[in-house]
Amino acid sequence: MSAQPEALINATIQFDAVTYSVNGTSRIPASHSERPPNTKEKILVRDIRLSIAESETVVLLGRSGSGKTTLLRLINRMLEPSSGTVLVQGRATTQWNPYALRRSIGYVIQEAGLFPHFTVEQNIALVPGLEKWEKPRIDTRVRELLKLVGLDGGDFAARYPRQLSGGQRQRVGVARALAADPQILLMDEPFGALDPVTRAELQKEFAALARRLGKTIVFVTHDLREALLLATRIVLLEHGKIVAQDAPENFLQVKHPEVRAFASCLDTDGAPGNVAGSRSDADEGLAGGGGQP
Amino acid sequence: MNAYTFFVTHGAEIFSTTLEHLELVLISMAIAVALAIPLGIFIVQRPALRTVALGIASVFQTIPSLALFGFLIPIPFIGGIGKRTAVVALVLYALLPILRNTYVGLTGIDPAVLEAATAMGMTPWQVMWRVRLPLALSVILAGIRTATVITIGVATIAAAIGAGGLGTFIFRGVAMVSDAVILAGAIPAALLALVADGLLAMLERRLRVS
Numbered sequence: 224m225s226a227q228p229e230a231l232i233n234a235t236i237q238f239d240a241v242t243y244s245v246n247g248t249s250r251i252p253a254s255h256s257e258r259p260p261n262t263k264e265k266i267l268v269r270d271i272r273l274s275i276a277e278s279e280t281v282v283l284l285g286r287s288g289s290g291k292t293t294l295l296r297l298i299n300r301m302l303e304p305s306s307g308t309v310l311v312q313g314r315a316t317t318q319w320n321p322y323a324l325r326r327s328i329g330y331v332i333q334e335a336g337l338f339p340h341f342t343v344e345q346n347i348a349l350v351p352g353l354e355k356w357e358k359p360r361i362d363t364r365v366r367e368l369l370k371l372v373g374l375d376g377g378d379f380a381a382r383y384p385r386q387l388s389g390g391q392r393q394r395v396g397v398a399r400a401l402a403a404d405p406q407i408l409l410m411d412e413p414f415g416a417l418d419p420v421t422r423a424e425l426q427k428e429f430a431a432l433a434r435r436l437g438k439t440i441v442f443v444t445h446d447l448r449e450a451l452l453l454a455t456r457i458v459l460l461e462h463g464k465i466v467a468q469d470a471p472e473n474f475l476q477v478k479h480p481e482v483r484a485f486a487s488c489l490d491t492d493g494a495p496g497n498v499a500g501s502r503s504d505a506d507e508g509l510a511g512g513g514g515q516p
Numbered sequence: 517m518n519a520y521t522f523f524v525t526h527g528a529e530i531f532s533t534t535l536e537h538l539e540l541v542l543i544s545m546a547i548a549v550a551l552a553i554p555l556g557i558f559i560v561q562r563p564a565l566r567t568v569a570l571g572i573a574s575v576f577q578t579i580p581s582l583a584l585f586g587f588l589i590p591i592p593f594i595g596g597i598g599k600r601t602a603v604v605a606l607v608l609y610a611l612l613p614i615l616r617n618t619y620v621g622l623t624g625i626d627p628a629v630l631e632a633a634t635a636m637g638m639t640p641w642q643v644m645w646r647v648r649l650p651l652a653l654s655v656i657l658a659g660i661r662t663a664t665v666i667t668i669g670v671a672t673i674a675a676a677i678g679a680g681g682l683g684t685f686i687f688r689g690v691a692m693v694s695d696a697v698i699l700a701g702a703i704p705a706a707l708l709a710l711v712a713d714g715l716l717a718m719l720e721r722r723l724r725v726s
Contacts, residue, residue, distance in 0.1 A: 299635060326637030336632030340650045340725040350636050
């Protein structure tokens, strides 16, 4: 199934033989974490062929430096392929106006990257503002989104990011990414910096939200549990190449050694059906359902 | 004559000289800010020019002030005796702290914030105006504060090349061996510096985004 010819028309996002490399002279993208230290003519992703259909939640799984963040950044043209083509809505990213492309794609990163000088409301209103929406429409949308991410009670809209907990900041990050109702959502380890309890809460809530919204989601993580919980398809990367991909219910049966390596990090009984159960056990053990929104 | 009587009898003259001093400082600072901040924004986008710009600015700051006045006097159009030469020298002095802080402020921003700004679809210009500059404001202001205090001090020396200001009293007092006349220049100059420093520090704290 992984070798089947890609259906061009239905793909929301498509990687067509995409390679991305950096050398000593080219601009090294300002990303956090994923860059290997030696960047002298370094191929970060090689010959990627991947087709992502509408409403899929594709989780890019891999170790640090496996190229997953690079793939994400190729989608919204934060990076351009060294060779090959990335198509978004059937159009090469290099043919898109980069700003229009990025405004039509939601983006959530670790630590949220909220603007510290903007209130929660201003943070969420950013893309609608760039898109020149009318003020009343923006206000309505901000209220909708705060409700959607569970921050509608209290005075959250007027707070600054520093006045929020890590989990709350990440909720605002999700709301901000959804503000202009993008069809595509890119998420780069969005829950990676949270404490385990808050992370589990947000993962569960987000899994429900994702199913409800029907967005096309590309989600980067190095956490197999998270991948099994959220994905409709897991794509495993190793050294810049796709080495395995499958639905979460079949993924653990894949024989590739890197899949085995990830699987061995799960609890003794790591069958996907039991993952949700084992997580909630862990939650109870940790905080008795406490935590915070 | 003691200092107190001198202050009372020459109050009006001291006051107008203080204003003259302040004028010299404000004009120089306005020009320095107008040059250094845009230049700082520019070198953030052209890293190749950064070393050159900061290097030249720091050369000006390293030259002793009286020597800098001396170098400028023989230069046609900008030189000569008087206020104009003084303003040129004060501007050159004030450039470095403002330029350096502008650069440091604009580049010292959380990379995650800049990444998010770009990924949201902001143009580089929007990232500069709506993210970098507001977040760098307090750092830039700290540079302006340093520059202002330096300028108030160096401006007293500008009296040596006929630029007027509070240095006039100090040089005259030294020549007359009169403490009262020296203090008539030194006290207002010191107060100006302290007040300017305090006010700008207050503003800086208000603008800081933590």
